[in-house]
Amino acid sequence: MAALGKIRSKGVALICVIGLGLFAFIAEEAFRSCESTRNDRRQQIGEVLGKKINVQEYQKLVDEYVEIIKLQRGEQGLNDTELDRYRDYVWQTYVTNAIVNDEAERLGLTVTDEEMQDVLNKGTNPFLQQTPFFNRQTGRFDVAALKNFLSTYRSQGSLDPQSQTIYKFWTFVEKNLRQEILSQKYQTLTAATQLSNPVEAKMAIAEQNEESSIELAAFPYAAISDSTVEVTDADMKAKYEEMKPMFRQDAESRDIKYIDVKVEPSTKDIADINEQFAKYKEELAAAEDPAAVVKRSVSDVPYLGLPVLKGAYPMDVANRLDSIAVGQTSKVFEDKINKTLSVMKLIAKEQLPDSVQYRFITVGGADMAASKKSADSIITAIKGGADFEVVAKNYNQGGQKVWFTTAMYQNEPSIDIENVKIFKALNTMAAGEIREIELSQANVVMQVLERKAFKTKYTAAVIRKDITFSDDTYHEAFNKFSSFVSANRTAEDLINNAKQNGYTVLDQKNITTTAHTVANVSSTKEVLRWLFEAKVGDVSKMTQCGENDHMLIAILDKINKKGFAPLDNPQVAEQIRSMVIRDKKAAMLEEKVKDVKTIADAEKAGAKVSTVDQIKFSDSRGVYVETLMTPEVALAGAVAGTKQGEFSAKPVRGNAGVYLFKVNTKVNSQDAKAEEQPDANAEEKKDANAEETAMERQLSMQRVQTMGRFLMQELYQNANVVDNRYTFF
Secondary structure: OHHHHHHHHOHHHHHHHHHHHHHHHHHHHHHHHHHHHHHHHHOEEEEEOOEEEEHHHHHHHHHHHHHHHHHHHOOOOOOHHHHHHHHHHHHHHHHHHHHHHHHHHHHOOOOOHHHHHHHHHHOOOHHHHHOOOEEOOOOEEOHHHHHHHHHHHHHHOOOOHHHHHHHHHHHHHHHHHHHHHHHHHHHHHHHOOOOOOHHHHHHHHHHHHEEEEEEEEEEEHHHOOHHHOOOOHHHHHHHHHHHHHHHEEOOOEEEEEEEEEEOOOOHHHHHHHHHHHHHHHHHHHHOOOOHHHHHHHOOOOOOOOOOEOHHHOOHHHHOOHHHOOOOOEOOOEEEOOOOEEEEEEEEEEEEEEEEEEEEEEEEOOOOHHHHHHHHHHHHHHHHOOOOHHHHHHHOOOOOOOEEEEHHHOOOOOOOOHHHHHHHHHHHHOOOOOEEEEEOOOOEEEEEEEEEEEEEEEEEEEEEEEEOOOOHHHHHHHHHHHHHHHHHOOOHHHHHHHOHHHOOOOEEEEEEOOOOOOEOOEOOOHHHHHHHOOOOOOOEOOOEEEOOOOEEEEEEEEEEEOOEEOOOOOHHHHHHHHHHHHHHHHHHHHHHHOOOOOOHHHHHHOOOEEEEEEEEOOOOOOOEEEOOOOEEEHHHHHHHHOOOOOOEOOOOEEOOOEEEEEEEEEEEEHHHHHHHHOOOOOHHHHHHHHHHHHHHHHHHHHHHHHHHHHHHHHHHHHHOOOEEOHHHOO
């Protein structure tokens, strides 16, 4: 009881202690929860239809696709530009598939295993043509070969690396094939809502076959000065509301101002490189073997010492190959487009085969003497009538005929000396000739069988290098720009003081998170990441970018929210203003020509008159008005609705002016044919019916394509897509 009383006497303090303990526990859990949420958010690369997309999930899809691309192209590495392109493709595919799958689920559309098997059995789907199981001889997919492979793979587990690669490739194809079938089902369902009819088809055929010739009177808007047209705020607001849908933005974007400093070679740099090339020219001219000179110069064009086609050389070099003689060294010349200097020495110019068929036997031995002895014996036997392939089998080789082409070697960065020996021999040996090639570890007996496609080949030693800046020049530009940035830390100061310091402030509008660069300068992804975290008026840090030849600083000028770009946006206001001015000029011209009833009257009123032939309503380009050098779609409809010999009922508003016209002739090729052959037989009527049926299908297809484009656009807008890939890549 004493203990209980003691506890009661400390009740208030105890409650406080327990309360603090509970608060600490709850706060700790809340902190952990918040931290966990922040970590999850950091890993979210985007969102589609409310589903968060984790960066690991996305990267796995990218890796999978890139591996397939490498497999198909036979390449190991991809550059940054290619990776960006493939990341974009994977993202767009993911978003599209997510949208289609959501719609399919709502509609109850699925792809069953039986449907998949049916597609495999038919073997005609284009996806299947890219797999190792496609039989080129039958032109069909070999489903039996696939079943055998999968059965073996699954029963024996992971086999050799090639089998694992094929399995990965097949699972990729299978997944995408199933998605394609589902998408086709959805498209087929939506396409069924778009129909045409015989009446519409007949009208369309008539429109395709009717041609009109007109006399056209054009009153250009340019004849009225913009300064004479009054534009009020009410005019701007009314036009904006009318045209508002064209200013819809599906993603938030940024406008920036930036200064981009590109480092250029100084006068001294150019003088130094010219002096260097003058020495290269002397060395090339004096060298009996130019390989060492080219290697020492670190030329962009490797010297193979082999005859190659003109196309193997850079264009500016190739264009000069025929202007110098064999043994001659060219002048030093500049490529202003690629900013390079070059000098070359033409070693040889020969007519040689582009394709050579040959066969060979590699002969080893205890030492090189033994190898040579065996090779000599082989040559003697073959020259004595022995069958080449039979002899080759005695040395455990096939001796098969193979083709060698210039393309196999001419673009290689380097070729070892032993292959140079072989390639030289193949270029120069006569058809039927047998020759022994001595290599370091063996001898090769080679026979050329056929030589085809003789072309001019060149052996040239080329020294070609970029005209670039020196380290001193870069440091000078860097220090100058750094000093300017340090002295002008605010956006206002940077903008106001740029010109007097020799810099230009540029603008870039509507940068979205899908961009890969800022100001079209490579290696600016850090600036892009900063841009979508910054506030209006913030200034980025100075960034060294490009190919280590740019320095850039950016200012966040404006944030353009998702939705409709407002009228106070300068770009929107400019477009709306031009539309209002055009409408008011059109009204002024329409008032001017309201009493004009003939082409002669129009000409007196100041019109530009011309004749326009072969006008078809079905021509989506409209009527080309030569006097104003512009196509006008509105004219095509007006001409189609006016009878032959009649003057236009009212002026036609176009993009470049107001028009009046008189229809001189209207000719329907079908009617003309019917007049020439009044007794149309049943076969011709059958053809006409077939044409109408084909036109119905064409019109339906056009509607399906148009609907599909707008439907996906609408679904995309409603999917609330968030793309945060810029924060990771």
